[in-house]
Every structure is written in C-alpha cells, then in structure tokens.
Amino acid sequence: MSIPPSRPAIELNGVTKKFATPNGGIYTALQDLDLTVAPGEFCAVVGPTGCGKSTTLTLVSGLERPTSGTALVDGRPVAGITAGVGFVFQNDAVFPWKSVLDNVAAGPRFRGQGKAAANTLARDWLRRVGLAGFEDRYPHQLSGGMRKRVALAQSLINEPEVLLMDEPFSALDVQTRSIMSDELLSLWELTRPAVVFVTHDLEEAIALADKVVVLTAGPGRVKATFTVNLPRPRNAQEIRFTDEFVGLYSEIWEALRSEVETAYARTTARSTAQTPDRPASSPNAQVA
Amino acid sequence: MTTSFQSTATSVPADQPSPARRRVSARWRRRGGIYLARLTLMAVLIGGWQVGVNAKWIDSFFWGSPDGAYSQLKTWILNGTSQGSLASQILVTLQEALYGFLIGVVLGVVFGIALGRNQFLSDLFAPFIKVANSIPRIVLGSFFTLAFGYGIKSKVILAVVLVFFGVFFNAFQGTREVDRNLLSNARILGASRWQTTRQVVLPSAFTWIMASLHISFGFALIGALVGELLGADQGLGLLIKNSQNNTDINGVLAGMVLVALIALVAETLITLLENRVLRWRPPQQSADLTVF
Numbered sequence: 060m061s062i063p064p065s066r067p068a069i070e071l072n073g074v075t076k077k078f079a080t081p082n083g084g085i086y087t088a089l090q091d092l093d094l095t096v097a098p099g100e101f102c103a104v105v106g107p108t109g110c111g112k113s114t115t116l117t118l119v120s121g122l123e124r125p126t127s128g129t130a131l132v133d134g135r136p137v138a139g140i141t142a143g144v145g146f147v148f149q150n151d152a153v154f155p156w157k158s159v160l161d162n163v164a165a166g167p168r169f170r171g172q173g174k175a176a177a178n179t180l181a182r183d184w185l186r187r188v189g190l191a192g193f194e195d196r197y198p199h200q201l202s203g204g205m206r207k208r209v210a211l212a213q214s215l216i217n218e219p220e221v222l223l224m225d226e227p228f229s230a231l232d233v234q235t236r237s238i239m240s241d242e243l244l245s246l247w248e249l250t251r252p253a254v255v256f257v258t259h260d261l262e263e264a265i266a267l268a269d270k271v272v273v274l275t276a277g278p279g280r281v282k283a284t285f286t287v288n289l290p291r292p293r294n295a296q297e298i299r300f301t302d303e304f305v306g307l308y309s310e311i312w313e314a315l316r317s318e319v320e321t322a323y324a325r326t327t328a329r330s331t332a333q334t335p336d337r338p339a340s341s342p343n344a345q346v347a
Numbered sequence: 348m349t350t351s352f353q354s355t356a357t358s359v360p361a362d363q364p365s366p367a368r369r370r371v372s373a374r375w376r377r378r379g380g381i382y383l384a385r386l387t388l389m390a391v392l393i394g395g396w397q398v399g400v401n402a403k404w405i406d407s408f409f410w411g412s413p414d415g416a417y418s419q420l421k422t423w424i425l426n427g428t429s430q431g432s433l434a435s436q437i438l439v440t441l442q443e444a445l446y447g448f449l450i451g452v453v454l455g456v457v458f459g460i461a462l463g464r465n466q467f468l469s470d471l472f473a474p475f476i477k478v479a480n481s482i483p484r485i486v487l488g489s490f491f492t493l494a495f496g497y498g499i500k501s502k503v504i505l506a507v508v509l510v511f512f513g514v515f516f517n518a519f520q521g522t523r524e525v526d527r528n529l530l531s532n533a534r535i536l537g538a539s540r541w542q543t544t545r546q547v548v549l550p551s552a553f554t555w556i557m558a559s560l561h562i563s564f565g566f567a568l569i570g571a572l573v574g575e576l577l578g579a580d581q582g583l584g585l586l587i588k589n590s591q592n593n594t595d596i597n598g599v600l601a602g603m604v605l606v607a608l609i610a611l612v613a614e615t616l617i618t619l620l621e622n623r624v625l626r627w628r629p630p631q632q633s634a635d636l637t638v639f
C-alpha cells in the first residue's frame with residue numbers, strides 16, 4: 060500500500076507528556092515520541108500495558124496537551140478538541156441513558172443538525188454496523204459486541220478524518236473480535252479516515268494495519284515501526300495463515316517482547332519495593 | 348476542595364424496583380402472598396391493641412385505641428374540625444410540603460450541579476454551605492415563624508431549607524461522579540459545555556438525585572408540620588397540636604394516620620417518577636424495601 064505524498068493527517072514531534080502523581084511526584088508517560096500517520100493510513104500501535112498508548116490518543120484528540128513537543132492534526136497544532144477526530148474509547152463510553160438511535164445521532168445533534176435529519180443519518184449508520192432493529196434499545200440491553208458497534212457508528216457518523224481507537228475490541232471474545240475486525244475494515248473503506256488503532260493483540264494489529272508501531276515500556280517512545288504490505292481488501296480471519304503474516308508476526312514480536320518483559324519486571328518490582336520512576340533509559344532502535 | 352461535600356451525600360441505594368416485565372404471573376402470585384401476610388400482620392397488631400384496650404390491659408387514656416382514633420377521624424370527616432373542614436387542613440399541609448419540596452429540589456439540583464461543574468463556585472461557596480449545613484435547621488423554624496408570620500409562607504421556607512441540603516449534596520456528588528469517559532466522549536462528539544451538562548451530567552447525576560428525593564419529601568413534610576406546631580392558623584400540624592393540648596390522644600393518633608397516608612402516597616409517586624426517569628438503567632434484583 061503506497062502512502063499518499065500529501066501532508067500527514069497526524070504528526071507528533073518529540074512529544075513528552077508528564078503527569079502529576081497523587082503523592083506529589085511527576086510521572087513521565089511519554090518521552091520524545093515521534094509518530095506520523097498519512098491521510099487514509101491505518102496505523103496500529105502496540106506496546107506493553109501502561110506505556111502511554113491511551114495517552115498518545117488523548118494528545119491527538121486534544122483531550123490533553125503535550126508537556127513539550129508538538130501535536131499536529133491535518134497540519135494544524137492541536138488546541139482544544141480537534142475537529143474531525145473520532146474516538147472509540149477503551150471503556151464503554153456510549154451514553155447509558157440514551158437509546159441506541161439517540162446515541163448514534165448524538166454527534167450530529169451536538170453539532171447543530173435537526174432531529175429528523177440526524178435520526179435518518181443514524182438509522183443509516185446503524186444499518187451499516189448491523190444494528191437495524193435495535194434503535195429503541197438502551198445500551199444495557201445490548202451485548203458487549205453490539206455496544207462496540209454502537210460506539211463505532213457513533214464515531215463514524217461524524218465522518219472523521221482521523222479515527223482514534225483505543226483497544227476497541229479487547230473486551231470481546233475471540234470470535235466476535237475477528238468478526239468485528241473484518242467489519243471495521245469494510246467500514247473504514249467507506250470513508251477512509253486515518254486510523255490510530257491501539258491494541259494488545261499483535262495479530263489484530265498486523266491483520267488490520269498498514270503499519271505497526273511498537274512503543275517502549277513507559278515512558279513510551281517509538282521503538283520500531285513495521286510496514287505491513289499485505290494486499291487489501293483483506294480478510295482479517297484468513298490473512299493470518301499466510302507466510303508473510305507469520306514472518307511479520309515473529310519479527311514484530313521480537314521487538315515487543317523485551318518491552319513487555321521490562322514492563323512486567325517493573326510492575327512486579329514496584330509491588331514489592333516502591334521504586335521511584337526511572338528516567339527514559341530504554342534503547343530506542345528505529346527499525347524499518 | 349474537590350470532594351469537600353462527599354461525606355454528607357446520601358449514598359445511592361443498590362435496590363431499585365425493577366421494571367422487568369418477565370415472569371409477571373409468578374411475581375404477582377408471590378406478591379399476592381406478601382400482601383396477604385402484610386394485611387394479616389396489621390390486623391394482628393391493631394386487633395391486639397384493640398383487644399388489650401377492651402380487656403383493660405392497656406390504658407386507653409394514655410395510649411389511645413384504634414376505635415377511638417377511627418371515630419375521631421370519622422367525626423372530622425363528617426363534621427369538620429375545630430379549625431374548619433378536614434379537607435382544607437390536609438390541603439394546607441400538603442400545599443406547604445409540596446411547595447417546599449419542589450422549590451427545595453429545584454434549588455438543590457441547580458446549585459449542586461452548578462457547584463459540581465464549576466471549581467471556582469464550589470471553592471467560593473463550600474465554607475458557607477458547610478456552616479449552614481451544620482446548624483440544626485429545625486431551630487430556624489422559630490425564626491421563620493416570627494419573620495414570615497403564621498401563614499403558609501414560613502412553613503414553605505422551612506421545608507425548602509430542610510429539603511435543599513439533602514438534594515444539593517447529592518446533586519453535587521452526582522455531578523462529581525460522572526464517568527470521565529462519558530464527558531470525554533461528549534466533548535469529542537462536539538457537545539458544548541451546556542449540552543454536556545444537560546445531556547450527560549444531569550442524567551448521570553439523576554441516580555444520586557433520585558436517591559435523595561425519597562427522603563426529601565419526608566423532610567418537606569417535617570418542615571410543614573413543625574412550622575405548624577410552632578405557630579399556624581391552619582393545617583394538620585395544628586390539628587395534632589390542638590389535640591395534644593386537649594390531651595386527646597386519639598386525635599393525635601388520627602392526625603398521625605393522615606400524615607402517614609400523605610407520606611405513603613408521595614413515596615409511591617416518587618417511585619413511579621424514578622422508574623420513569625431512570626428507565627434506562629438495568630433492572631436490579633431484590634427490591635428489598637419497596638412498599639408497592
């Protein structure tokens with residue numbers, strides 16, 4: 060897949076994000092992170108837990124500001140909530156007191172569209188995510204997979220140029236997850252936003268993405284970037300048995316494994332003895 | 348200062364009457380049994396009391412008797428009370444409690460959400476509200492009676508004061524407890540601050556607010572009755588006080604029955620409202636303390 064030569068949809072330059080911890084210290088979640096995503100590109104981000112994947116997304120969306128460095132979306136510095144950005148959250152974030160239809164229509168309604176027009180549009184999107192007939196249900200009356208579809212429709216209805224997805228399928232069982240992966244790809248083909256897709260699942264990352272970015276154990280920075288040259292349209296369920304896929308998998312896993320081990324060692328060490336946060340010391344190899 | 352009001356908020360009860368329509372017939376059969384058991388219990392208690400009075404084990408001068416209270420009620424209904432018709436007494440008290448309740452709830456919700464959403468306002472008002480809350484509010488009744496007279500106004504104001512704090516603390520806490528994910532999602536979807544307050548904060552805080560409404564009507568009724576005891580020319584509180592002054596224990600009992608009926612009807616209405624407003628919530632098991 061060739062990347063269009065226009066200006067990047069997302070550009071993070073030397074981004075550092077620090078948080079104040081409850082006990083008065085400072086925690087560095089991201090350190091000098093560089094990330095570029097082209098328009099229409101599907102970028103998967105993997106990394107050990109707590110390495111700053113969600114934080115990266117909040118910087119792109121404008122929910123948080125970087126402590127230093129710059130975040131650009133469509134060439135403009137992020138200030139306030141970035142227009143044209145959709146966000147599918149790690150935890151359920153559909154509104155439990157709104158019906159499925161009202162949840163999906165929420166974006167257009169917030170943006171000033173009339174009720175009738177918003178509802179027509181919402182019905183369209185509900186059909187696209189396979190939830191026609193569930194308009195009047197409340198979220199608690201849906202399965203976890205259906206709620207994720209509502210969240211997807213809720214984001215996509217605004218036709219974002221940038222779609223941020225934070226482990227959207229991690230709460231789903233394996234079968235549902237692979238079905239949702241395929242559905243996501245066909246939905247993505249409809250409007251072709253630039254996607255940043257955070258996941259723990261390396262298979263999922265490779266099956267979906269044009270490129271896979273591996274982050275280091277916290278503080279997060281880019282350890283390596285891998286280009287995925289598998290043909291599209293893809294079938295996420297079948298593609299994982301090809302030789303190319305298997306080769307990529309072991310290559311990326313090699314990069315990821317040491318970070319996962321570092322993160323794991325650190326959490327177990329921290330739970331026995333309260334060690335202060337280390338400054339960035341992990342090697343920062345730039346592969347691919 | 349972020350959670351400075353926390354300790355005072357009523358916790359959200361885990362039990363909610365479930366609107367589930369499943370297994371209706373089984374439920375009704377079970378419910379029928381419960382109603383029967385409740386009626387039996389009441390009959391035994393009241394009947395036992397009456398039997399005790401008839402057998403002279405219980406001194407009805409000090410303790411009253413069910414048939415005495417009943418005949419007092421009948422007299423009031425048929426011949427009116429010393430202060431006018433019984434209906435008008437009930438209406439006056441009901442009016443005071445209802446106005447107090449509505450005004451107190453609206454003020455409590457508005458202030459609770461405004462302070463919950465705005466750090467500056469909450470920092471500004473927190474000490475004043477804490478001080479005001481620590482005053483035993485019943486003593487304000489004497490003040491209001493002197494300041495606003497024997498009419499309905501002083502009772503309404505006392506009821507407002509009693510209702511306000513409970514609702515305020517719950518609305519405030521409910522506002523602070525709103526899921527941050529939902530707030531972020533609303534912002535990303537393009538909601539303005541007002542839209543977020545109206546469509547995310549308010550419905551979310553309603554779980555907390557509804558919990559406080561149940562006790563709030565009780566407070567409003569207390570405000571109305573205490574106001575009447577302290578000085579009034581109308582109302583059930585006055586009726587009870589006059590009975591007390593005449594050492595008419597059956598009159599006091601009859602007044603209590605009327606007050607209890609009002610409270611029960613109000614509680615039922617509030618539960619209905621709750622089921623309607625919170626119908627988006629998953630039904631919960633075992634509604635321990637539902638009356639109906």
Ligand SMILES: Nc1ncnc2c1ncn2[C@@H]1O[C@H](COP(=O)(O)OP(=O)(O)OP(=O)(O)O)[C@@H](O)[C@H]1O
Binds near residue numbers: 110
């Ligand atoms: N608001 C905050 N205040 C303080 N620390 C924070 C805050 N948000 C995140 N962190 C810390 O920053 C680090 C990165 O968090 P982040 O949520 O981005 O991790 P993640 O990579 O998404 O992890 P996971 O895969 O488990 O979701 C974590 O160690 C977390 O404790």
Ligand SMILES: [Mg+2]
Binds near residue numbers: 112113225
């Ligand atoms: Mg995360």
